Amino acid sequence: MDGNMRLRSELGKSADDLRVHGGRIDAAARLYPSAPQPWIDLSTGINPIAWPVPQIGLARYQRLPLASEISAMLDAAAGFYGLPANAGIVPVPGSEIAIRLLPRLLPPGRVGILTPTYGSHAVAWREAGAEVLELTGLPDPGSGDLEHLVVVNPNNPDGRVLPCAELAAFAKAWTEAGHYLIVDEAFAEVAEGASLLSMPELPAGVVVLRSLGKFFGLAGLRVGFVVVAKPAVSAWHHSLGDWPVSGPACEIAALALRDGAWITATRTRLATDRKRQNHILEQAGFRVLGGTDLFGLFEAPDESDWLDHFAQAGILVRAFAATPQRYRIGLPADEAAWRRLELACRAASSPARRPNTAQSVTPRPAR
Amino acid sequence: MDGNMRLRSELGKSADDLRVHGGRIDAAARLYPSAPQPWIDLSTGINPIAWPVPQIGLARYQRLPLASEISAMLDAAAGFYGLPANAGIVPVPGSEIAIRLLPRLLPPGRVGILTPTYGSHAVAWREAGAEVLELTGLPDPGSGDLEHLVVVNPNNPDGRVLPCAELAAFAKAWTEAGHYLIVDEAFAEVAEGASLLSMPELPAGVVVLRSLGKFFGLAGLRVGFVVVAKPAVSAWHHSLGDWPVSGPACEIAALALRDGAWITATRTRLATDRKRQNHILEQAGFRVLGGTDLFGLFEAPDESDWLDHFAQAGILVRAFAATPQRYRIGLPADEAAWRRLELACRAASSPARRPNTAQSVTPRPAR
Numbered sequence: 001m002d003g004n005m006r007l008r009s010e011l012g013k014s015a016d017d018l019r020v021h022g023g024r025i026d027a028a029a030r031l032y033p034s035a036p037q038p039w040i041d042l043s044t045g046i047n048p049i050a051w052p053v054p055q056i057g058l059a060r061y062q063r064l065p066l067a068s069e070i071s072a073m074l075d076a077a078a079g080f081y082g083l084p085a086n087a088g089i090v091p092v093p094g095s096e097i098a099i100r101l102l103p104r105l106l107p108p109g110r111v112g113i114l115t116p117t118y119g120s121h122a123v124a125w126r127e128a129g130a131e132v133l134e135l136t137g138l139p140d141p142g143s144g145d146l147e148h149l150v151v152v153n154p155n156n157p158d159g160r161v162l163p164c165a166e167l168a169a170f171a172k173a174w175t176e177a178g179h180y181l182i183v184d185e186a187f188a189e190v191a192e193g194a195s196l197l198s199m200p201e202l203p204a205g206v207v208v209l210r211s212l213g214k215f216f217g218l219a220g221l222r223v224g225f226v227v228v229a230k231p232a233v234s235a236w237h238h239s240l241g242d243w244p245v246s247g248p249a250c251e252i253a254a255l256a257l258r259d260g261a262w263i264t265a266t267r268t269r270l271a272t273d274r275k276r277q278n279h280i281l282e283q284a285g286f287r288v289l290g291g292t293d294l295f296g297l298f299e300a301p302d303e304s305d306w307l308d309h310f311a312q313a314g315i316l317v318r319a320f321a322a323t324p325q326r327y328r329i330g331l332p333a334d335e336a337a338w339r340r341l342e343l344a345c346r347a348a349s350s351p352a353r354r355p356n357t358a359q360s361v362t363p364r365p366a367r
Numbered sequence: 368m369d370g371n372m373r374l375r376s377e378l379g380k381s382a383d384d385l386r387v388h389g390g391r392i393d394a395a396a397r398l399y400p401s402a403p404q405p406w407i408d409l410s411t412g413i414n415p416i417a418w419p420v421p422q423i424g425l426a427r428y429q430r431l432p433l434a435s436e437i438s439a440m441l442d443a444a445a446g447f448y449g450l451p452a453n454a455g456i457v458p459v460p461g462s463e464i465a466i467r468l469l470p471r472l473l474p475p476g477r478v479g480i481l482t483p484t485y486g487s488h489a490v491a492w493r494e495a496g497a498e499v500l501e502l503t504g505l506p507d508p509g510s511g512d513l514e515h516l517v518v519v520n521p522n523n524p525d526g527r528v529l530p531c532a533e534l535a536a537f538a539k540a541w542t543e544a545g546h547y548l549i550v551d552e553a554f555a556e557v558a559e560g561a562s563l564l565s566m567p568e569l570p571a572g573v574v575v576l577r578s579l580g581k582f583f584g585l586a587g588l589r590v591g592f593v594v595v596a597k598p599a600v601s602a603w604h605h606s607l608g609d610w611p612v613s614g615p616a617c618e619i620a621a622l623a624l625r626d627g628a629w630i631t632a633t634r635t636r637l638a639t640d641r642k643r644q645n646h647i648l649e650q651a652g653f654r655v656l657g658g659t660d661l662f663g664l665f666e667a668p669d670e671s672d673w674l675d676h677f678a679q680a681g682i683l684v685r686a687f688a689a690t691p692q693r694y695r696i697g698l699p700a701d702e703a704a705w706r707r708l709e710l711a712c713r714a715a716s717s718p719a720r721r722p723n724t725a726q727s728v729t730p731r732p733a734r
């Protein structure tokens with residue numbers, strides 16, 4: 001393989017990466033070396049104005065988190081999320097690990113997943129050898145076809161919300177029939193009344209996942225929580241040991257989850273920013289298909305390669321291999337980023353500078 | 368249950384905790400409220416003068432670790448630990464999680480553990496439903512009694528080291544017979560020539576665990592590594608997902624593992640401090656049974672309750688339920704801590720102030 005072929009093959013692989021998952025700005029920067037700097041990553045649903053992390057005392061790095069420090073974090077989580085009276089809350093080093101462990105902790109069986117949704121759920125179950133059925137709506141609770149069901153609520157990328165009352169009623173019937181229900185609430189902070197954690201009792205067989213990654217903007221911190229009825233708590237402890245979350249993360253999570261003023265102001269800001277973003281994209285001919293206050297799902301005005309178009313402006317958005325005309329776009333962090341998004345949209349709607357029509361990603365290296 | 372009974376029962380539970388695991392200074396402080404402050408925690412084998420963590424940029428908390436950042440950390444780990452040509456290295460959020468996952472990732476079967484050793488290995492296998500056999504030496508490689516063997520090398524708490532050549536020869540024979548070998552090298556930084564990672568090829572079926580918790584003194588960071596032959600890497604990735612280690616931890620680990628000057632100076636300092644510690648304890652009538660340069664294992668001069676004696680001086684040491692006359696004692700961090708240890712030892716060897724002879728822990732609350 002000569003140098004050029006190797007380069008092209010590597011680029012092809014990386015370009016596919018951009019369609020598989022958000023947050024790959026290092027791959028994007030390699031593919032578009034002449035794009036403006038710094039890269040603006042709108043490919044995730046992460047709040048770009050994160051909870052302001054203070055400096056952490058060195059002791060937290062040095063010794064294992066104390067039981068009292070872990071309790072303080074769990075109390076803060078229960079206080080903010082709510083906690084059904086019969087439930088326990090287990091910290092995890094990012095909800096991704098919880099997603100990966102689920103197929104190993106629950107009994108084997110076929111799993112249904114409400115789709116389209118966050119891809120890791122299907123990957124985790126398939127890699128563990130389970131059969132995965134993609135569903136477009138809640139199944140009949142009495143159905144014998146499935147053992148488990150995964151619901152992301154609010155859903156990513158379309159923002160579909162199953163109201164708590166509806167999902168709670170389903171959860172009761174579904175688990176009474178001997179099934180398990182996994183509810184990934186990674187975006188529930190911006191969907192009031194959606195979380196199952198407002199239930200007075202959590203049905204045995206329900207697993208709720210929460211995370212500090214999205215709303216608090218602390219994806220790099222790797223802190224999430226698993227909430228289950230108390231008898232199921234010990235299996236999670238057994239799989240994770242006593243200190244799954246780092247000392248600094250314990251302190252940061254406890255402080256962030258108690259910061260009511262920041263939480264209120266952030267909800268307001270995110271709602272305002274989402275309206276601004278919708279407006280900008282609509283001006284460029286995009287149609288708003290859905291979203292939450294942390295990201296929008298848009299249908300492009302044509303079949304041209306908008307991932308490429310935005311990437312040339314140093315903006316990474318999220319494209320989807322299965323639905324090439326749809327794009328998930330997160331919120332800009334500051335006025336410079338808003339301006340670059342606006343300019344990229346304006347350039348796109350000027351006929352002279354319209355992006356090439358192309359079905360596949362055609363990155364332009366070293367230009 | 369009246370107030371006093373509740374207090375006593377809680378204290379009893381906490382006092383047991385002190386014998387189960389190191390690092391429980393919050394429990395100790397509750398049990399001995401009139402002990403001098405701050406508590407000196409010598410109950411672990413953690414280097415008390417940790418690698419100096421710099422301030423971490425906020426971006427590392429906010430976005431998921433980039434693939435390039437994870438690679439940089441893994442390159443640094445491979446550079447420091449060594450990496451057999453056929454092996455891959457997987458980051459884990461603390462080696463404790465790796466210990467917990469092992470029974471779920473390896474085929475089911477009976478496990479032998481070289482004992483006495485770090486208790487989590489047996490706990491993890493038992494909780495996963497495996498039968499655990501405690502061994503005092505390496506088994507016959509052809510033995511059909513066991514599927515798996517766990518060796519902590521150097522061992523905790525006695526510091527026993529199986530030289531690499533001996534363990535490597537055993538590893539080849541053992542894994543060729545279809546068995547798995549888990550080698551926990553949590554303390555291998557202070558045992559030159561002990562690590563299996565100097566093998567040119569790692570036998571398939573060998574799992575080596577490393578950690579930044581002990582030698583680098585960063586137990587709160589929760590960073591460890593699993594090294595296995597390449598075909599076994601994907602099962603670990605599947606269980607952990609793409610971002611098992613936090614963004615700040617990625618940066619800190621990469622820097623620490625490359626800090627050759629600190630590593631060399633620290634090895635020298637730890638060796639010097641261990642000699643000083645042995646001398647102090649020997650003056651008080653203790654016998655050195657073993658240890659590494661990160662902790663010593665000592666036999667007390669009598670059957671009195673030395674855990675209680677040291678705790679009254681605000682020093683937490685590690686006691687063992689099964690061998691009540693043995694104590695594992697880590698290294699003091701600074702001259703104030705050395706002085707308090709010396710004074711506590713001197714007080715102990717003066718007949719008038721000898722601790723009470725007692726077989727069980729008798730904490731003295733609120734005195």
